[in-house]
Amino acid sequence: MQRRAFVTTASVALAGAFQPMASVWAAGPLKVAALLPLSGPAGLFGPSSKACAELAVEQLNARGGILGRKVELVVGDAGLPPADAGQVALKLWKGEGAQVFIGMHDSAVRGALVGLFKGQVPYFYTPVYEGGECAVGTYMNGETPQQQLEPAIPWLMTERKIRKWYLMGNDYIWGRNTNAAAKGYIAKAGGTVLGDEYVPFTVDNFDSSLARIRDSGVDAVLVSMVGGSSVSFNRAFAGFGLADKMVRIGSLIEENTLAGIGFQNAKNLYSSMGYFANIDTPAAKGFSNVYFKRFGEKAPALNDLAESVFEGFLMLDAIAKKANSLKVADMDPASEGATYDGPRGPVTMHARHVDQNIYVAQATDHGFRVVKTFPHVSSGQTCKV
Numbered sequence: 001m002q003r004r005a006f007v008t009t010a011s012v013a014l015a016g017a018f019q020p021m022a023s024v025w026a027a028g029p030l031k032v033a034a035l036l037p038l039s040g041p042a043g044l045f046g047p048s049s050k051a052c053a054e055l056a057v058e059q060l061n062a063r064g065g066i067l068g069r070k071v072e073l074v075v076g077d078a079g080l081p082p083a084d085a086g087q088v089a090l091k092l093w094k095g096e097g098a099q100v101f102i103g104m105h106d107s108a109v110r111g112a113l114v115g116l117f118k119g120q121v122p123y124f125y126t127p128v129y130e131g132g133e134c135a136v137g138t139y140m141n142g143e144t145p146q147q148q149l150e151p152a153i154p155w156l157m158t159e160r161k162i163r164k165w166y167l168m169g170n171d172y173i174w175g176r177n178t179n180a181a182a183k184g185y186i187a188k189a190g191g192t193v194l195g196d197e198y199v200p201f202t203v204d205n206f207d208s209s210l211a212r213i214r215d216s217g218v219d220a221v222l223v224s225m226v227g228g229s230s231v232s233f234n235r236a237f238a239g240f241g242l243a244d245k246m247v248r249i250g251s252l253i254e255e256n257t258l259a260g261i262g263f264q265n266a267k268n269l270y271s272s273m274g275y276f277a278n279i280d281t282p283a284a285k286g287f288s289n290v291y292f293k294r295f296g297e298k299a300p301a302l303n304d305l306a307e308s309v310f311e312g313f314l315m316l317d318a319i320a321k322k323a324n325s326l327k328v329a330d331m332d333p334a335s336e337g338a339t340y341d342g343p344r345g346p347v348t349m350h351a352r353h354v355d356q357n358i359y360v361a362q363a364t365d366h367g368f369r370v371v372k373t374f375p376h377v378s379s380g381q382t383c384k385v
Contacts, residue, residue, distance in 0.1 A: 025065065025068060025069060025070045026065075026067065026068025026069055027068065027069050028069065029069060029070045029071070029072040030065065030066055030067075030069040030070065030071050030072065030099055030100070030326070031072045031074055031096065031097050031098045031099055031100075032057070032071055032072070032073055032074070032098065032099070032100045032101075032102060032313070032316070033074045033075070033076055033089070033092040033093070033096075033098035033100070033101045033102070034049075034050070034053040034073060034074070034075050034076070034101075034102050034103075034104075034309060035075075035076050035077075035078035035085065035088070035089060035092075035101060035102070035103040035104070035105055035109075035113070036049040036050055036053070036075060036076075036077070036078055036079075036103075036104050036105070036309070037049070037077070037078055037079035037104070037105055037106075038050075038075075038077040038078075038079055039077055039079040039080065040079030040080065041079070041201065041226075041227055041228060042079055042105070042106065042226075042227060042305075043079050044227070044256055045104070045256065045303070045305045045306055046079065047300040048299075048300035048301060048302060048303060048305075048306035049104050049305065049306040049309045050075060051291070051294075051295050051299060051300055051306070052291075052302075052306045052307055052309040052310040053073060053075065053102070053309050053310070053313070054073060055290070055291060055294055055295075055310065056309070056310045056312075056313035056314070057071045057072075057073045057313065058294075060313060060317060066316065066317055066320050066321075066326075067320055067321070067324065067325075067326065074092055074096055074098055076088040076089060076091075076092050078103060078104070078105035078109050079105065080109075082108045082109050082111065082112035083112065085105065085109045085112060085113070086109075086112040086113060086115075086116050089101065089113055089116060089117075090116060093116075093117075093121060098121075099121065099122075099326060100121065100122045100123075100124070100316060100326065101113070101117070101121060101122070101123045101124070102123075102124045102126065102309060102312040102313065102316065103123065103124065103125050103126065104125075104126045104127050104305060104306070104308055104309050104312075105127070106174075107129055107130060107172075107173055107174055110125055110129070110133065114133070114135045114138055117137065117138075119135065119136035119137035119138075119328055120137070120328065121137065121328070122137055122139070122316070122319075122326065122328055122331055123137055123138045123139070124138075124139045124141060124312040124315060124316055125138060125139070125140050125141065125142065125312075126141040126142055126308035126309055126311060126312040127142045127304075127305050127308050128142045128143045128148070128174075128251065128252055128273070128274075128304065128305070128308075129142045129143075129144065129174060130144070130145065130173050130174040130177035130178060131144040131145060131146065131177065131181075131353075131379070131380065131381055132177075132381070133383075134351075134352065134381075134383035134384070136328065136332060137328035137331070137332065138352065139315060139316075139319065139331075139335055139349065139352050140352055140353045140354070140379070140381075141308060141311050141312050141315050141347075141354055142274075142308055143251070143273060143274045143356070143358065143379075144353065144379045144380055144381060145177060145178045145181035145182065145251065146181060146378070146379060146380030146381075147274070147356070147358050147377045147378070147379055147380065148251040148272040148273065148274075148358060149178070149181060149182050149185055149222075149251060149272065150181075150185050150377075150380070151358060151374040151377060152249065152270075152272040152358065152360050152372075152374070153182065153185040153186055153189060153191075153249075154185065154188070154189035155360065155372055155374075156220070156247065156249060156270060156360070157186075157189050157190075157191055157220075160219070160220070160247050161219075162191065162219040162220045162247060163190070163191050163192065163219055164191065164192055164194050164216070164217065164218040164219050164220070165182075165186050165191055165192065165193045165194065165218055165219070165220050165221070165222060166193070166194060166195045166196065166212075166213050166216055166218040166220075166221045166222075167179040167182060167183070167193060167195070167196035167197075167221070167222045167224065168196070168197060168198075168199075168209065168213075168221060168222065168223050168224065168225060168233065169196070169197075169198045169199075169223075169224035169225060170198065170199060170200070170201055170224065170225050170226055170229055171198040171199060171200050171201075172198075172201070172226070174224070174226070174252075175198060175224040175225065175226070176198060178222075178224040178251060179196055179198075179222065179224050182222050182224075183196075194216045194217070194218050195212060195213070195216050195218070197209060197212075199225075199229070201226070201228075201229050203229070204232050205236075206232065206233050206236045206237075207236070207240075209233075210236060210237060210240045210242065211240075213237075213242065213246075214240065214242060218246060219246060219247065220246055220247040220248070220249065221237070221242075221246055221247070221248050221249075222248075222249055222250070223248055223249070223250040223253065224250065224251065224252070225250070225252070226252055227257065228260070230250065230252065230253060230257050230261075231257055231260035231261050234248065234253075234261040234265060234266070234269070235260075235261055235262065235265050237265070238261075238264070238265035238266075238267070239265075243265065243266070243267040243268055243269070244267060244268070246268065247268045247269075247270065248268060248269045248270065249269075249270040249271065249272060250269075250270075250271050250272075251271070251272050251273065252273075253269070253271040253273075254271070254273060254276070254303040254304045254305060255276070255277055255301050255302065255303040255367065255368065256301060256303050258271075258363055258367065258368065259301070261363075263363065263364070263365050263366075263367075266363035267363075269362070269363040270360055270361065270362050270363070270371075271360070271361050271363070271368065272358060272359070272360045272361075273304045273358070273359060273361075274304060274308075274344050274356050274357065274358060274359070275303075275304045275307045275308070275343065275344050275359070276304070276359055276361050276368050276370055277301070277302040277303065277307075277367075277368075278367065278368060278369070278370070279343070279344075279359060279370060280370065281345065283341065283342065283343050283344075283345065284343045284344070286343075287307075287310075287342075287343035288302060288343075307343060307344075310342070310343065311342050311343070311344065311347065314340045314342045314347070315338065315340065315347070315349065315354070317340070318338040318339060318340045318349075319331050319334050319335050319338045319349070322334040322335075322337075322338050332352075332385055333385060335349050335352055335385065336349065336350060336351075336385050337349065337350070344356055344357055345357040345375070345376075346376060348376070350378070350379070351379070351381045351382055351383040351384075351385060352381075352383050352385060353379035353381040353383065354379060355376050355377060355378050355379060356376065356377065357373060357374065357375050357376060357377065358373070358374040358377045359372070359373050359374075360372040360373075360374075
């Protein structure tokens with residue numbers, strides 16, 4: 001392990017071997033607000049995200065906090081509509097004195113918070129997202145479509161002899177931008193898109209869409225849908241008898257979504273993401289072991305979105321150390337080249353986005369199995385720092 005040996009230090013902390021005394025802290029506590037989906041459509045990710053935030057704080061404090069300050073975690077619900085989530089953030093910021101924000105929530109809420117913070121407070125946004133966010137003081141740890149699909153699509157086309165595609169997405173900025181990017185990667189690899197369509201989150205009957213997919217004669221379907229919408233579509237896809245005939249790949253199908261789809265409905269289903277719970281590396285295995293030791297065998301399932309919160313804390317620590325400051329004016333230039341080793345592998349920030357490993361996994365009867373790793377993939381973003 002390198003300088004952030006989180007597995008070892010977490011084990012020590014959990015064993016109680018290293019308990020910092022209050023007198024060793026350099027200054028007052030550093031309040032970090034984690035804005036997580038504790039309610040709403042993404043509420044199923046709330047418990048695991050909160051657990052990952054708690055684990056990150058325990059580990060940071062076990063090795064001296066951030067810049068010598070003990071980290072104090074406060075949590076707010078970001079599963080609300082953007083205006084309401086903004087009010088939650090405002091109360092944590094101005095009312096409770098939060099000095100850093102880490103957010104795992106949808107892009108609409110992110111837009112509201114960027115407008116609220118206006119670069120006055122460091123804000124780490126951790127989940128998969130559509131790309132393009134360049135606001136000052138906003139640091140993006142999540143995967144972009146360029147990372148998830150530019151290497152994965154040509155690989156899958158070669159591996160499964162795919163040429164003709166159909167693109168399904170939710171009618172939302174992430175779904176549309178992801179599919180727009182995918183069209184370029186498909187064309188560059190010699191493929192053709194024969195159809196694409198976008199449905200509201202509220203749609204739960206996909207018969208007409210599935211009939212069009214069936215009749216199009218495509219080899220593969222890109223599923224850019226979220227949560228329950230993805231579950232309903234993929235279950236219906238299998239019910240239509242298409243799972244045996246076509247390959248599916250998604251960039252937001254993680255362990256919870258796969259459980260909802262059901263292994264029996266997941267034949268020929270792939271996912272491309274920065275983290276899966278069963279990544280076969282010492283770092284990922286160590287993280288999983290510590291997580292379940294801390295929260296028990298019945299802990300909320302690990303998944304990409306929840307684990308991204310843990311990564312957000314690691315990046316906060318890396319940038320703060322490099323800047324020797326928690327001021328945005330110091331952290332922005334220091335973010336360029338900030339790096340750490342975490343459960344996903346080595347992560348480096350450029351243009352306030354991260355280069356990271358991308359894993360392609362195939363669904364099996366026992367969950368996801370990683371079948372291809374693309375090391376240290378660039379985010380493809382060009383924000384000026």
